[in-house]
Structure formats: structure tokens, C-alpha cells
Amino acid sequence: MARSTPSLKDVARHAGVSIATVSRVINEGPYVAPELRARIQASMQAVGYVPHALARSLRTGRTNSVGYLIGDIANGMFATIARGIDDVLQQHGYTTLLANSRDDAQQDLRMIGELQGRRVDGLILSLADDTAPAICEVLRGLSIPVVLLDREPPGVGADRVLVNHRQGVFKALRHLQALGHRHVALVTGGPSTRPGRAIAEAFRDAVAELGLLSTPTDQMVGSFRPAFGAEAIGALLDRPRPPSAVLVGGAQLTPGALRELRRRGVRLPHDLSLVAYDDTDVTALYSPAVTVIARDVHHIGAEAARLLLDRLGGNIAARSHIITVPTGLVLRDSTGPV
Amino acid sequence: MARSTPSLKDVARHAGVSIATVSRVINEGPYVAPELRARIQASMQAVGYVPHALARSLRTGRTNSVGYLIGDIANGMFATIARGIDDVLQQHGYTTLLANSRDDAQQDLRMIGELQGRRVDGLILSLADDTAPAICEVLRGLSIPVVLLDREPPGVGADRVLVNHRQGVFKALRHLQALGHRHVALVTGGPSTRPGRAIAEAFRDAVAELGLLSTPTDQMVGSFRPAFGAEAIGALLDRPRPPSAVLVGGAQLTPGALRELRRRGVRLPHDLSLVAYDDTDVTALYSPAVTVIARDVHHIGAEAARLLLDRLGGNIAARSHIITVPTGLVLRDSTGPV
DNA sequence: CTGTTAGCGCTTTCAT
DNA sequence: ATGAAAGCGCTAACAG
Numbered sequence: 033m034a035r036s037t038p039s040l041k042d043v044a045r046h047a048g049v050s051i052a053t054v055s056r057v058i059n060e061g062p063y064v065a066p067e068l069r070a071r072i073q074a075s076m077q078a079v080g081y082v083p084h085a086l087a088r089s090l091r092t093g094r095t096n097s098v099g100y101l102i103g104d105i106a107n108g109m110f111a112t113i114a115r116g117i118d119d120v121l122q123q124h125g126y127t128t129l130l131a132n133s134r135d136d137a138q139q140d141l142r143m144i145g146e147l148q149g150r151r152v153d154g155l156i157l158s159l160a161d162d163t164a165p166a167i168c169e170v171l172r173g174l175s176i177p178v179v180l181l182d183r184e185p186p187g188v189g190a191d192r193v194l195v196n197h198r199q200g201v202f203k204a205l206r207h208l209q210a211l212g213h214r215h216v217a218l219v220t221g222g223p224s225t226r227p228g229r230a231i232a233e234a235f236r237d238a239v240a241e242l243g244l245l246s247t248p249t250d251q252m253v254g255s256f257r258p259a260f261g262a263e264a265i266g267a268l269l270d271r272p273r274p275p276s277a278v279l280v281g282g283a284q285l286t287p288g289a290l291r292e293l294r295r296r297g298v299r300l301p302h303d304l305s306l307v308a309y310d311d312t313d314v315t316a317l318y319s320p321a322v323t324v325i326a327r328d329v330h331h332i333g334a335e336a337a338r339l340l341l342d343r344l345g346g347n348i349a350a351r352s353h354i355i356t357v358p359t360g361l362v363l364r365d366s367t368g369p370v
Numbered sequence: 371m372a373r374s375t376p377s378l379k380d381v382a383r384h385a386g387v388s389i390a391t392v393s394r395v396i397n398e399g400p401y402v403a404p405e406l407r408a409r410i411q412a413s414m415q416a417v418g419y420v421p422h423a424l425a426r427s428l429r430t431g432r433t434n435s436v437g438y439l440i441g442d443i444a445n446g447m448f449a450t451i452a453r454g455i456d457d458v459l460q461q462h463g464y465t466t467l468l469a470n471s472r473d474d475a476q477q478d479l480r481m482i483g484e485l486q487g488r489r490v491d492g493l494i495l496s497l498a499d500d501t502a503p504a505i506c507e508v509l510r511g512l513s514i515p516v517v518l519l520d521r522e523p524p525g526v527g528a529d530r531v532l533v534n535h536r537q538g539v540f541k542a543l544r545h546l547q548a549l550g551h552r553h554v555a556l557v558t559g560g561p562s563t564r565p566g567r568a569i570a571e572a573f574r575d576a577v578a579e580l581g582l583l584s585t586p587t588d589q590m591v592g593s594f595r596p597a598f599g600a601e602a603i604g605a606l607l608d609r610p611r612p613p614s615a616v617l618v619g620g621a622q623l624t625p626g627a628l629r630e631l632r633r634r635g636v637r638l639p640h641d642l643s644l645v646a647y648d649d650t651d652v653t654a655l656y657s658p659a660v661t662v663i664a665r666d667v668h669h670i671g672a673e674a675a676r677l678l679l680d681r682l683g684g685n686i687a688a689r690s691h692i693i694t695v696p697t698g699l700v701l702r703d704s705t706g707p708v
Numbered sequence: 709c710t711g712t713t714a715g716c717g718c719t720t721t722c723a724t
Numbered sequence: 725a726t727g728a729a730a731g732c733g734c735t736a737a738c739a740g
Contacts, residue, residue: 036431037489037513039733050711055735063709080511085487086424086433087733090716095424105468106453106668108446115444118470127484130468132456146465149423151375173418175375287651294655313625317632319657330444377717388727393719401725425717428732712739717732724727 038079047075058083089151097127098154098340099147103135108312109283109329110158113181116333117156124341126153135256137161137224144170152176154340159183161224177343179336182226191339193332193355197227197281200325200359201234204279204307205242207323207361212370213277213305215245219264219289220281221256228253231281231309250275261288269296269304276305276370281325283310290318301368311362320365327359376417385413396421427489435465436492436678437485441473446650447621447667448496451519454671455494462679464491473594475499475562482508490514492678497521499562515681517674520564529677531670531693535565535619538663538697539572542617542645543580545661545699550708551615551643553583557602557627558619559594566591569619569647588613599626607634607642614643614708619663621648628656639706649700658703665697 044051049072056064057072064072075081089095100117102110118128129152131143140160144167147155154177159167162183171178171188178190208216218235221228232253239246249271252264261280265288268274280289286308293300300306300320308315308322310329315322335355342353382389387410394402395410402410413419427433438455440448456466467490469481478498482505485493492515497505500521509516509526516528546554556573559566570591577584587609590602599618603626606612618627624646631638638644638658646653646660648667653660673693680691 037486041733051734052712052736053710056710059735065709068710082483082486084428084489084733086427086489087716088735089424090422090428090718090732091734091736093716104453105443105456106446106450108444108449111446111449112444115442115470118443122470127488128468130466132453132460145420148375148420150465151422151424287655290655313652314655317625317628317652318655379717389718390720390727390729391725394726397719399719403725406725422717425732426719428716428734429718429720431732710740712737714735714737716734719730719732721730722728724725 037084038081039084040081042079043072043075043081046079047072095151095153096125097129097150097152098156098337098344099129099131099144099150099152100156100158101131101133101140101143101147102158103133103160105130105132107284109310112329113158113333113336116330116335117337118333119330120334120337120341126341126344133160135160137164137167140164140167141170148174154178154344156181156336156340157183159185159225162226163224177340179340181332181336184226189352191343191353193336193339193357195227195230195327195332195357196359197230198234198237200327200361201231201279201281202238203359203361204323204325205235205238205244207363207367208277208305208307209242209244211277211305211367213244214370215250215273215275215277217246217250217252217268217275217278218281219252219254219261219268219278219285221260221285222253225256227282228256235279235281246275256282256284258284258288261285262292263288265289266292266296269298274304277367278304278306279325280306280308283308283312285309286312286322287314290314290322300366305367305370307361307367315364318366322366323364324362325359326362327357332357375422376419377422378419380417381410381413381419384417385410433489433491434463435467435488435490436494436682437467437469437482437488437490438494438496439469439471439478439481439485440496441471441498443468443470445622447648450667451496451671451674454668455675456671457668458672458675458679464679464682471498473498475502475505478502478505479508486512492516492682494519494674494678495521497523497563500564501562515678517678519670519674522564527690529681529691531674531677531695533565533568533665533670533695534697535568536572536575538665538699539569539617539619540576541697541699542661542663543573543576543582545701545705546615546643546645547580547582549615549643549705551582552708553588553611553613553615555584555588555590555606555613555616556619557590557592557599557606557616557623559598559623560591563594565620566594573617573619584613594620594622596622596626599623600630601626603627604630604634607636612642615705616642616644617663618644618646621646621650623647624650624660625652628652628660638704643705643708645699645705653702656704660704661702662700663697664700665695670695
């Protein structure tokens with residue numbers, strides 16, 4: 033049909049008015065005769081006009097978009113957070129631009145540049161590595177509001193939503209202790225990201241505080257890739273004196289761990305008690321159903337979006353806002369007396 | 371630091387050249403003295419220049435972005451497809467803009483408009499309803515290339531990637547027949563989307579062709595929401611004479627169905643044989659592991675992206691390209707002799 | 709109430 | 725090999 037997408041000028045010509053007037057009716061501006069307004073709206077229909085968001089942004093300096101950087105959209109946790117973000121942002125007229133870092137710190141940088149190039153009004157970041165100095169430097173130089181999602185790059189004073197891993201881990205270990213477990217192990221991701229650090233630290237603290245037994249070799253700190261879940265739990269079981277309970281700290285790790293357990297014929301909770309991270313279809317439907325440390329993932333995204341909206345709305349308070357999301361323990365059947 | 375993001379002009383001033391020259395080095399253009407090029411690159415660093423993608427797009431008419439419309443990013447299938455799309459598009463310098471329709475036909479329309487407004491160079495669509503006349507009309511009027519993902523809006527001659535549901539459904543029913551099943555049932559989504567239509571049609575054809583038994587009331591055609599999976603399989607089991615095998619045609623339906631089965635204490639495959647759709651962590655880890663109709667979901671996205679790239683590269687062949695993706699049957703333990 | 713116009717940051721002829 | 729200038733589509737003064 034249309035050779036190229038029609039512009040304001042085409043609508044103006046069709047309606048026999050100036051482009052300024054057309055612009056006014058688009059922006060619901062005042063001072064337009066009702067009769068004219070109607071005619072112009074008809075013309076827009078007629079020529080199939082779609083406002084050019086880019087041109088508008090160039091002029092106004094606002095894009096009504098925010099960037100969300102994640103490791104991998106195919107990761108269910110990120111996807112659910114993305115949905116939470118989009119749900120609140122969309123309601124306020126913002127569009128979410130997703131960028132996948134493929135869990136690579138290099139790509140973190142590249143993608144932030146990409147988003148900057150598109151002039152997003154704000155950024156929500158689940159960095160692949162919040163310890164990379166290059167990232168921290170870039171973040172400090174950013175002139176748009178940023179919200180960090182369970183990341184804490186040193187020296188960056190942005191708003192954050194932080195998960196209270198400590199709370200969940202303590203609940204889990206207390207639960208195991210009550211069941212009579214003494215020798216407990218951990219499988220979680222590396223320290224290049226806050227969840228990895230926080231979970232490992234909380235685990236060690238809880239072990240000490242509760243008087244449990246867990247040597248450094250019982251604490252498998254690797255990566256959040258599913259393969260590591262299988263590998264690590266296998267290594268744990270191969271020990272001369274294996275632990276009687278294990279905490280798998282990472283939703284991506286759980287399927288791998290469960291596969292390996294099944295492959296070896298390890299029976300939960302008879303041979304081993306297992307606490308996993310995040311309540312998913314897998315943990316709920318597994319036999320036995322898996323005891324998990326859970327948090328409201330959708331809510332995390334929604335809160336991040338609200339934090340950002342606050343800044344975008346002009347709240348430029350110096351102090352950075354921090355929201356802490358609680359974690360609970362969902363008791364099911366993968367944990368039992370030793 | 372920077373009051374506002376620096377522009378070409380700032381770089382030009384800093385380097386003591388004209389903006390045209392700076393533009394040339396950014397675009398790897400020819401005719402720039404090597405010495406000058408180096409100096410300008412240094413200036414870009416110094417002022418922290420980030421090219422303004424929007425301004426560039428306004429000028430060139432290309433945004434190097436494509437829109438991907440889906441029902442819900444928190445739906446694992448969509449997310450995996452999105453990853454497949456992004457993997458190939460990104461490699462060719464394109465950015466993917468995601469839009470969630472929330473499985474609502476109204477939003478399909480709204481989001482296509484949104485994407486059009488951002489002047490995406492092409493569109494990949496998983497429509498919430500490919501039978502809506504309003505959608506078909508809009509699609510016919512579009513001046514950018516479109517790829518449909520397992521959708522077939524009538525009268526729209528766009529490229530498509532189609533899943534061969536018939537193949538998988540026939541394999542599944544033949545398998546059940548070989549196990550001695552005669553009375554088979556179906557749970558799947560409604561006809562507002564091609565998968566729903568194709569699966570139901572293939573099921574009926576297979577029943578007829580293989581001489582199986584399945585009345586219309588054995589075919590629960592509702593929606594792809596998880597709740598329907600539970601509801602439908604419950605209704606099936608409440609029949610005076612329940613089927614001995616059921617096909618759950620929809621990845622989202624499976625968790626709901628499995629939950630309901632467990633709640634009722636139905637044992638697979640003893641009390642019922644079950645074939646589900648799509649190989650996921652849930653179907654692989656469930657006890658017993660679930661026999662599934664599977665397809666390469668990531669590949670679907672990648673193929674769609676390649677189709678689109680073809681058109682974006684100037685291939686404006688009149689005939690629309692159609693890629694058909696095969697489906698296989700993964701035999702596991704949820705199906706057994708009657 | 710409506711129209712004219714400058715300019716957002718960039719690419720791209722066209723001169724030089 | 726470099727610069728000047730037009731113009732992409734739009735909004736926001738400013739005039740009338």
C-alpha cells in the first residue's frame with residue numbers, strides 16, 4: 033500500500049492544516065477546535081498514520097523506554113522478573129528493551145553501550161559479573177537512573193533490590209538441624225555475582241552459628257550452569273564420608289542435581305536430604321516434592337520497576353533506595369530425619 | 371559527570387574537525403587520513419561519546435531492530451524461541467524488541483502499533499489470535515517483512531515457520547495403539563491459534579485413520595493456560611468410562627495436568643498412559659519420566675530469524691517462504707500397555 | 709485557536 | 725581528504 037510510512041506532513045496535507053496542529057491533536061494538546069480535531073483524526077486513519085517514536089524522542093529527549101540487562105531470557109527466573117518489570121512499566125507508558133549478556137561480563141559492557149545508544153531513560157541490571165572493575169567504572173559515569181537486581185558492584189551508588197538470602201539459608205539449615213542433620217553441604221554459583229556470594233557466606237555463618245559440620249570441601253562453589261549442579265552433587269556423593277544433607281543454591285542447578293541423583297539411584301530423603309532454591313514446576317512436581325527456599329520472583333521485577341519509575345518521575349534524592357525481598361522455606365518431602 | 375550525553379558536535383569540537391569527518395570515522399568511511407582518524411577516536415574516548423542510534427535511524431531510515439511479539443515472556447517456550455531469534459539476529463547487528471501481548475488479541479494490535487512506531491525493520495509474530503480479522507487487515511497493510519511463528523492468519527502472505535504437529539500426533543497415537551490402547555483422549559488449547567487447531571485436527575484424523583475410539587467429549591479443547599490442564603484431565607477421569615490414554619497438547623498444560631493426576635493418586639502408566647507436549651525439565655524429571663512429542667524450540671526461533679534476515683537483505687521474492695519443523699516422539703515411562 | 713520555524717543528532721550529497 | 729549544509733519527523737516556542 034503505502035510507499036513509505038506516512039508522516040505528520042502527509043496527515044497535515046490530507047486534512048488541509050499545518051503540521052503543528054496535527055501534532056497538537058496527537059499530543060492531546062489544548063487549543064484545538066473540536067471540529068478540526070475530529071477531521072484530523074479522520075485523516076490520520078485515512079492515511080494510516082503511525083507516530084514516529086524515534087523522531088519524537090530525538091526532539092523531546094525522552095524515549096519512554098528502559099533497558100533490562102540479563103544473562104539469558106531462556107532462564108526462567110530472568111524471564112519471570114522481566115514479566116514483573118514489564119507489567120508495571122507498561123502501565124506507565126514505558127517499553128522494556130531486553131538485552132542478553134549470555135552470562136558474559138564482556139557482553140554486559142557491550143549491551144549497556146547498546147542500550148545507551150538507544151537512549152533508554154533508565155536501566156535495570158542483572159549483571160553477569162558485578163565485580164568487574166570496567167563495569168563499575170561505566171556505571172559510575174552513567175547519567176541515567178539505574179536499578180541493580182541482586183547485584184552490588186563496589187562503589188556504585190544505585191538503587192537496588194536485594195534478596196535476603198541469609199534469611200532463607202538460615203531457615204533451611206535450622207530445619208535440617210531440627211531433623212538431626214549435622215554434616216551439611218552446599219552447591220552454588222561463583223562469587224562473580226551477589227547471589228553466589230551471599231548464599232555461600234550465609235551458609236558458612238549458619239554452619240558456625242548452629243554448630244553444624246561442613247568443611248570447605250563440602251562447599252561446592254562453581255557456576256550457575258545446570259551442568260555444575262550434576263557435577264557438584266556427584267562429587268559430594270563420591271566423598272568417603274558424604275554429607276547427609278545438601279543445599280542446592282540456584283534454580284538452574286536443581287534440574288542438573290536431580291538428574292544426577294536419579295541416575296545414581298539416590299533416594300530422597302532416605303539417602304540424602306535436599307533443599308533447593310526457588311519454587312518451580314520442577315521442584316513442586318518432583319517425587320518427592322522438593323523442599324525449597326522461595327522468593328516472589330515476579331515481585332522482584334515489579335519492585336525494581338517501581339524504584340526506577342520513582343527516579344524517572346524526578347525523584348533525585350541523593351540517597352540510594354534499597355529494597356530487601358524476603359525468602360521463605362517451603363517444607364516438602366525431600367528433607368527428612370537422618 | 372557529563373551534563374548530557376555528548377554528540378558528534380562535541381567530539382568534533384574536541385578534535386578540531388567538522389562533524390562530517392567524525393561521522394566518517396564512526397561509519398568506517400573512506401577518505402580519512404589515518405592520523406586524523408586516530409586523533410578523532412581519541413577524542414571520542416575522551417568525551418565519552420556514544421552514537422545516538424535514534425538520530426542515526428531517523429536519518430537512514432533503518433533501525434537495525436526487529437520486533438518479536440509473544441504471549442508471555444515467562445512462558446518457557448516463547449523465551450527459548452526468543453533466545454533462538456536473538457542468537458542469530460544479534461550476530462547480524464540487529465536488536466530484538468520484545469512485546470508481550472499477555473495472550474490477548476487486543477494487545478496484539480496495540481503492540482504491533484507500538485513496534486511500528488519504533489520503526490522496527492521487521493516483525494516476528496506469535497499472535498495471541500491469528501483468526502482476528504482486525505489483525506489480518508493490519509498485517510496485509512504492513513510495509514515491512516513479517517515472519518509468522520506457527521500462526522496462519524487467513525489471507526496474509528507472509529513467511530512462516532510451521533511446526534509439523536500432525537507428524538508428532540500421529541507418532542504418539544500409533545505408539546499408543548501399539549501398546550493396545552483404543553480409547554484415547556485429548557487436552558489442548560482453543561482454535562484461536564494454529565497449534566490448537568492443528569493438534570486437534572491431527573488427533574481426529576489419526577483416531578479415524580488408526581481406528582481408535584475418541585468421541586468429541588473425549589477431546590477437551592479449551593485454552594493453553596495451566597489451569598485448564600488440571601481441569602480438563604480431571605473432567606476426563608470423572609467420565610463413566612474414562613479413556614486409557616491421553617495426549618496433553620501444550621507445554622503449559624502439562625504441569626497442571628500432572629498436579630491433578632498426583633492429587634488424585636492416578637498412577638502412570640498403570641492407571642493411565644500420558645503423552646505430553648514438549649520436552650522440558652518437568653517432563654524429563656517427573657516420575658515416571660513423561661513420553662513427549664518434542665521439537666527443537668530454539669531452532670524454531672533461529673529459523674524465523676534467518677527467514678527475516680533474508681527479506682531484510684533485500685530478497686523480495688513474491689512467493690512466501692515456509693519452513694516446516696519436524697516433531698519427534700520421545701519414548702519414556704508414562705506410556706505403557708493398557 | 710492555528711501557523712511558522714528552529715533544531716534534536718545524524719548521514720550524505722555536493723563543493724572545495 | 726575535509727567541510728558546509730540539507731533534511732529525516734517531530735515538538736515547542738513564538739507570532740499572529
